[in-house]
Amino acid sequence: MKRSVDAEEVARLAKLSRLEFDGKQAEDMRGHLSKMLDYFDALDSVDVSDVPPTAHILSAVNVLREDVVEPSTSNAELLKNAPESRDGAYVVPRVVE
Amino acid sequence: MDVTDLSLGELKAALDSGKVSAVEATQAALNKIERNKNLNNYVTVCGTEALAAAFLADEKRAKGENGALLGVPIAVKDNISTEGIRTTCASKFLKDYVPPYDATVVKKLKDAGAVIVGKTNMDEFAMGSTDETSAFGAVHSAVDAERVPGGSSGGSANTVAAGEVPCALGSDTGGSIRQPASYCGVVGLKPTYSAVSRYGLIAFASSLDQIGTFTRTCDDAYALYRVICGKDKADATSSDIKNITQELNGDVRGKTIGIADEFTKNLDGGVGKRFNAAVDALKAQGAKIKSVSIKSFDTALAVYYVISSAEAASNLSRYDGVKYGARAEGYKDIAELYTKSRTEFFGDEVKRRIMIGNYVLSSGYYDAYYLKASRIRTLIAREYNAALCGCDALICPTAPTVAPKIGAQTDPALTYLSDIYTVPVNITGLPAVSVPFGTSDGLPVGVQIIGKAFDEAGILGIGKALEIAAGGNGNA
Secondary structure (H helix, E strand, O other), X not given: OXXXXXXXXXXXXXXXXXXXXXXXXXXXXXXXXXXXXXXXHHHHHOOOOOOOOOOOOOOOOOOOOOOOOXXXXXXXXXXXXXXXXXXXXXXXOOOOO | OOHHXXXXXXXXXXXXXXXXXXXXXXXXXXXXXXXXXXXXXXEEEOHHHHHHHHHHHHHHHHOOOOOOOOOOEEEEEOOEOEOOEOOOOOOHHHOOOOXXXXXXXXXXXXXXXXXXXXXXXXXXXXXXXXXXXXXXXXXXXXXXXXXXXXXXXXXXXXXHHOOOOOEEEEEEOOOOOHHHHHHHOOEEEEOOOOOEOOOXXXXXXXXXXXXXXXXXXXXXXXXXXHHHEOOEXXXXXXXXXXXXXXXXXXXXXXXXXXXXXXXHOOOOHHHHHHHHHHHHHHHHOOOEEXXXXXXXXXXXXXXXXXXXXXXXXXXXXXXXXXXXXXXXXXXXXXXXXXXXXXXXXXXXXHHHHHHHHHHHHOOOOOHHHHXXXXXXXXXXXXXXXXXXXXXXEEEEEOOOOOOOEOOOOOXXXXXXXXXXXXHHHHHHOOOEEEEEEEEEOOEEEXXXXXXXXXXXXXXXXXXXXXXXXXXXXXXX
């Protein structure tokens, strides 16, 4: 599957990724993504239509435990790393009018 | 006796016999780190905390108490959380982040009496193979200051190679322990996926990430592995480790070691010579060499970059300038707050991985890339496990070349090739170790031994056999 990436695609991905690229950076990123897609051509060389996908290497099933409350990190301790907090909550710009 | 010349095992014996105190050993490590400051091995050196811990270790020993690492100085990669000590992932985003808790491995180190001297430099968020993507500047190899130590756990590999500390922890998602171990000439162990708790390891690609060790010998690697491994209720993917032995068996007589034809094509001359010498050394010690095949080998790098980037894009969505980490200025609304913070504080390589990750996960491409890679992942795992069915271990070079010069590789896509031998192992979850086996043009070359799941003792035993052989002709 030969694919290349155009400027519009870079802009779409940047939006999805919550990133911004100016002209030169966007062009570098376009070149890099195109090169990676060339790498990914290797995936076309194998037929795996009847091989199941692996998301996780362990044949792990759900790990269950008793639903018991245990001590955890305090609100105040966690908020110490927040860029801005007030009254025990994170502060962000207003999102609802 | 220069205490910093001692291996972990030797230092532990010297501490136990009273020849040296933990405070002396720690002070010697800190002095050497200070002298080697230009190597840039550390993001944060915690001298005060380390000396306090060493003092406590000496007190405990005086009272007749002991621990597997009591008084032993150790370095920890800066993506492993340490309570009260900043943990940056070598990113501007986490430049001032101070974790409120210890990673499980850090807790285990402390319980065993280890003295943490500092947090080591790395590629930003562990994404890189050279340590050049650190927001705190590149690391200079202790072997040759013009060269990279490898990555992403370059600082941890280099501090052990420089003789600053006898051991260090790193993390390995696609080779980030083994490849720098190879470049720096130390032993680097990536345990079986799930053998070591990932709780408190800042995530890059969760289905591939694994914490492991840097040491000067295989015995030391096993000693440190024994301290950090095991089931942890805070990491639901962690496993009970049952087959712990006390001593490594370095006798390879009767062992069968597999080499895949795919491993030996396109091999750099100098590395190829050392690899062949390692194979000959194992044969001379009585091992049988068997030819095997891993047909999917050539697809592994593509599979790795699809899966690891997809997981990274998802894991790194948490950096939004709200909950922790840096926040940009001059935003109008919440969307701009996210975008400006991520654009300002992520480095270029991290942005590349996020972009490619979101590409392979996005609607229309998911089946062709992410799902297909996940299917081939199954195939790669089947082939490695099938090859290991008739063998005790597989052997291949750790990296296709010796350490390159700093700044030599300007195309990130080509840098990825240095991980060609290491990434398939993460895809399969198997354990592997890189053991130094001499040099090419004066630069260290590592040999990688890949084992069956949870056979850390087996691969380190074969590594020990190589150490014995290298003792004779290692620097040929």
